[in-house]
Amino acid sequence: MLPPEVEYFKGCIEDHIALFFNEKAKAVTGDNYLRFLPYDDAVALKENILAIPYDIPVPNKPGNPYKVSFNYTELTVWNKIPSPDKGDWTPLPDKSSPLWYRDSSGTLIPAWNLFGNLFHLLTFGEEINPTQRDAHGRFAAAFSPRLEQNLIEVPAFNEAVATIVAACDGLHENGRPNFHLNNLLKPPNLVLSHDCDILLGNDFWTQAVRGARIFLPLLKAKPPKLDNAWWLVRNAVTPKRFYFDNVNGMIDIERCFGYNSTFYVLNGSGGRFGARYESDIIPELQKQIPPKWDIGMHYNYNTFLDAERFEAQVEQLKNILNTDIIAGRAHYLKFDPEKSFPFLQKYGIRVDESSGYADRIGYRNGIAGCFRPYDPAQKRAHDIWEIPMIIMDAVLVRQYGDRYADKFSQLLNHLKYVGGALSVIFHPGQFFNPEYKHMLDVYHNLLMRSRDLGAVSETAKSLTEKNK
Amino acid sequence: MNIRLIAEGEEEACNKFHNRLYKTNRTIDQWRWEFTLNNYLSKPVPYAVVEDDGAIVGTQAFIPIRLIDKDGVYWTAKSEETLVDPSYRGKKLFEKMYALLFEYAEEHEFSYIWGFTPAIKAFDRLNFTIPGKTGQIFMPFSARSIAPMMAKSTIGKQAGFGDKLKSVLARSGCVVAQSVSAVKVALNKNKNIGDLEIRTMDQPDEQTGELCRGFIDHYGGTTIYRDADYLKWRLFDNPYVKSVVRAVYDNDKLLGWVAFMLADDGLGYLVDIMTTPDDQIYKPEDLIRLLLLEAVIGSRNMGATGIRGWFVNKHPFDKLVRRTAREIGFYTFDRGNSVVLYNCSKGKERTAYDKFDDWYVSRIYTEGVLG
Numbered sequence: 001m002l003p004p005e006v007e008y009f010k011g012c013i014e015d016h017i018a019l020f021f022n023e024k025a026k027a028v029t030g031d032n033y034l035r036f037l038p039y040d041d042a043v044a045l046k047e048n049i050l051a052i053p054y055d056i057p058v059p060n061k062p063g064n065p066y067k068v069s070f071n072y073t074e075l076t077v078w079n080k081i082p083s084p085d086k087g088d089w090t091p092l093p094d095k096s097s098p099l100w101y102r103d104s105s106g107t108l109i110p111a112w113n114l115f116g117n118l119f120h121l122l123t124f125g126e127e128i129n130p131t132q133r134d135a136h137g138r139f140a141a142a143f144s145p146r147l148e149q150n151l152i153e154v155p156a157f158n159e160a161v162a163t164i165v166a167a168c169d170g171l172h173e174n175g176r177p178n179f180h181l182n183n184l185l186k187p188p189n190l191v192l193s194h195d196c197d198i199l200l201g202n203d204f205w206t207q208a209v210r211g212a213r214i215f216l217p218l219l220k221a222k223p224p225k226l227d228n229a230w231w232l233v234r235n236a237v238t239p240k241r242f243y244f245d246n247v248n249g250m251i252d253i254e255r256c257f258g259y260n261s262t263f264y265v266l267n268g269s270g271g272r273f274g275a276r277y278e279s280d281i282i283p284e285l286q287k288q289i290p291p292k293w294d295i296g297m298h299y300n301y302n303t304f305l306d307a308e309r310f311e312a313q314v315e316q317l318k319n320i321l322n323t324d325i326i327a328g329r330a331h332y333l334k335f336d337p338e339k340s341f342p343f344l345q346k347y348g349i350r351v352d353e354s355s356g357y358a359d360r361i362g363y364r365n366g367i368a369g370c371f372r373p374y375d376p377a378q379k380r381a382h383d384i385w386e387i388p389m390i391i392m393d394a395v396l397v398r399q400y401g402d403r404y405a406d407k408f409s410q411l412l413n414h415l416k417y418v419g420g421a422l423s424v425i426f427h428p429g430q431f432f433n434p435e436y437k438h439m440l441d442v443y444h445n446l447l448m449r450s451r452d453l454g455a456v457s458e459t460a461k462s463l464t465e466k467n468k
Numbered sequence: 469m470n471i472r473l474i475a476e477g478e479e480e481a482c483n484k485f486h487n488r489l490y491k492t493n494r495t496i497d498q499w500r501w502e503f504t505l506n507n508y509l510s511k512p513v514p515y516a517v518v519e520d521d522g523a524i525v526g527t528q529a530f531i532p533i534r535l536i537d538k539d540g541v542y543w544t545a546k547s548e549e550t551l552v553d554p555s556y557r558g559k560k561l562f563e564k565m566y567a568l569l570f571e572y573a574e575e576h577e578f579s580y581i582w583g584f585t586p587a588i589k590a591f592d593r594l595n596f597t598i599p600g601k602t603g604q605i606f607m608p609f610s611a612r613s614i615a616p617m618m619a620k621s622t623i624g625k626q627a628g629f630g631d632k633l634k635s636v637l638a639r640s641g642c643v644v645a646q647s648v649s650a651v652k653v654a655l656n657k658n659k660n661i662g663d664l665e666i667r668t669m670d671q672p673d674e675q676t677g678e679l680c681r682g683f684i685d686h687y688g689g690t691t692i693y694r695d696a697d698y699l700k701w702r703l704f705d706n707p708y709v710k711s712v713v714r715a716v717y718d719n720d721k722l723l724g725w726v727a728f729m730l731a732d733d734g735l736g737y738l739v740d741i742m743t744t745p746d747d748q749i750y751k752p753e754d755l756i757r758l759l760l761l762e763a764v765i766g767s768r769n770m771g772a773t774g775i776r777g778w779f780v781n782k783h784p785f786d787k788l789v790r791r792t793a794r795e796i797g798f799y800t801f802d803r804g805n806s807v808v809l810y811n812c813s814k815g816k817e818r819t820a821y822d823k824f825d826d827w828y829v830s831r832i833y834t835e836g837v838l839g
Binding site: 248249255256258290292431440448452454 | 493708
């Protein structure tokens with residue numbers, strides 16, 4: 001009988017393999033070749049098996065990351081464990097950057113704290129004990145101990161599962177781990193979504209911000225930015241232009257690539273951080289969204305862990321759309337790793353995309369795909385899927401400038417060789433809006449890169465439904 | 469050297485040869501879509517290769533396409549994948565591959581072999597006729613459309629003062645042109661023509677083939693037979709860029725469609741437009757206007773910097789599209805590739821033989837990366 005944490009982790013691996021690998025991968029990673037054991041038992045085992053120790057403590061700050069070549073890409077692992085002192089263990093592929101230690105009996109153990117590192121990330125170990133939070137109460141990438149070591153963009157879970165599959169496949173074939181995944185992987189998935197924060201460009205707050213931007217430079221003795229006046233007037237005359245109309249444009253452009261996506265609509269209270277459009281435009285929006293695309297709820301800012309308000313928002317949207325609301329993402333990514341999952345689950349949310357960073361692109365949970373978060377009280381998985389958001393439109397461009405498309409390709413190309421799903425959020429107002437010139441063509445370029453890398457489209461909902 | 473049709477297992481080698489010479493990154497799935505997964509089920513695949521010492525050094529292919537005229541549906545071939553390794557030039561490999569394919573065309577009763585190319589001399593030597601040239605209809609949405617529109621004429625050239633000046637003038641002209649177009653679009657977009665419904669096709673409508681038959685009954689001549697199978701292959705399964713297909717319906721009766729897409733160069737492309745010729749209730753030009761506006765607004769909403777399409781000859785529908793396009797803000801100019809056309813013996817029996825103005829041609833004929 002395995003400890004519940006280990007059972008949970010094993011389940012996460014099985015779910016991940018079912019989604020991103022083929023049937024053979026599923027078969028070879030069964031109990032015949034993969035076992036989770038306490039460290040002492042793992043190193044004492046003398047069998048042709050991959051034994052993963054689950055009782056090695058993990059520090060909050062990652063130690064000594066290093067890279068290993070694997071399946072046409074490079075993996076990054078950290079918290080190396082020393083070679084066992086008893087037995088005849090060989091580091092593989094080499095001593096300087098080992099992925100495995102192999103005993104002459106055939107037993108393999110990982111050369112890094114595989115279970116510890118990943119369980120820590122999947123259970124929000126970096127952020128559970130309140131450390132720093134930003135002005136919106138969020139855990140930012142800037143607070144992650146992985147950031148210092150450039151580990152934020154490492155899909156550690158995906159990499160680890162890929163190595164497990166390759167190792168088990170090798171054990172099955174010839175008793176030695178493979179370092180490639182020939183014909184075991186499915187194409188990478190692209191999970192697209194759009195937070196409909198603004199659908200009409202003439203709302204009070206958007207216009208007020210433009211108005212302020214005209215005159216703010218005067219405070220610094222600089223000339224006023226009059227172009228804001230143009231956008232103010234333009235959206236006063238044609239409020240849907242570059243916002244609501246962009247929803248149609250995004251659907252059409254996705255059609256051109258055979259992709260689809262989820263639109264998260266924001267209803268409920270208005271305000272600076274609230275909904276910026278009246279809910280009566282939502283039925284019109286719903287009419288534009290074809291059946292293969294999904295609609296979910298963008299949890300309003302003031303509904304964060306507020307039962308009454310959240311329930312009211314759900315009920316209102318349910319009545320407007322005439323359908324159950326099962327998918328969503330928090331506005332401003334306001335999200336609590338301990339309280340949000342049971343809270344969302346209580347109100348019928350089954351698929352959530354809130355676990356991402358607002359300040360950087362990256363893997364908040366070290367996973368590119370989906371997982372069921374751990375419920376420490378019940379000692380099992382919550383009945384909700386989390387699809388961590390990896391890339392936010394403006395953040396990608398702000399962080400990488402002209403190299404944004406190359407960075408995107410790099411992340412997706414890596415997933416092509418380790419398996420996984422890249423979740424990307426693109427706001428309709430950023431998609432095609434000359435007010436934000438630096439964002440023009442960005443979405444199109446990302447979709448072209450995805451096509452060229454053979455990525456297959458899934459919505460958050462369709463991805464998790466495949467795992468039922 | 470061995471000149472023959474492609475053998476099983478040579479697909480990758482042919483695709484690599486293409487990628488090497490054109491410096492592209494076409495995938496094997498894209499190759500298969502074009503040459504083996506199309507609507508032509510007969511074997512062998514009409515794809516000629518020159519093999520020298522185990523290496524592919526030349527290719528020439530047909531994409532079999534069905535056309536329709538008043539006597540029914542018939543097979544033709546689009547010439548594609550004309551490629552000879554530069555170190556093998558002067559050995560008449562193109563002619564030799566074509567000799568093989570001419571035999572194939574006769575044997576499989578193709579009526580015409582056609583294509584679009586700037587390299588007409590080689591085709592001229594093979595007795596192809598040059599019955600026309602493609603022209604452009606174009607509407608700019610942004611001065612950014614100038615770069616892709618001028619791209620072909622500047623490839624391989626170092627931009628001198630003249631080119632830079634030309635570009636500046638073109639950009640300035642574009643700002644004026646796009647403003648005029650925007651006004652025309654605005655004036656036209658609210659013209660209502662009754663209780664018609666615009667739908668986006670998620671899959672081809674089974675009525676498309678019937679609409680093609682009606683089109684030919686009315687206009688005569690010939691055009692691609694756009695039945696549901698063809699549109700599925702050509703537009704909906706296209707692995708490069710799929711088209712957005714907007715269709716106009718009267719209740720559930722299909723009256724016409726327009727196919728457009730956003731290409732990698734940021735321009736919108738008007739791939740195809742067809743309407744019912746039944747003018748008892750709706751005038752064809754009204755339907756054309758409605759559909760062209762759908763393509764304009766649709767591609768503009770996708771972030772296209774402009775939209776371009778073809779005009780080709782004096783076919784009455786082509787002329788109608790061109791005229792309506794001008795009315796709603798498109799500009800026309802003569803710049804494009806020559807049409808090359810070879811009449812097989814079967815082609816001489818068809819009604820459109822030797823009358824290229826009887827052909828209704830849109831960009832859907834390109835059968836390639838760009839619609």
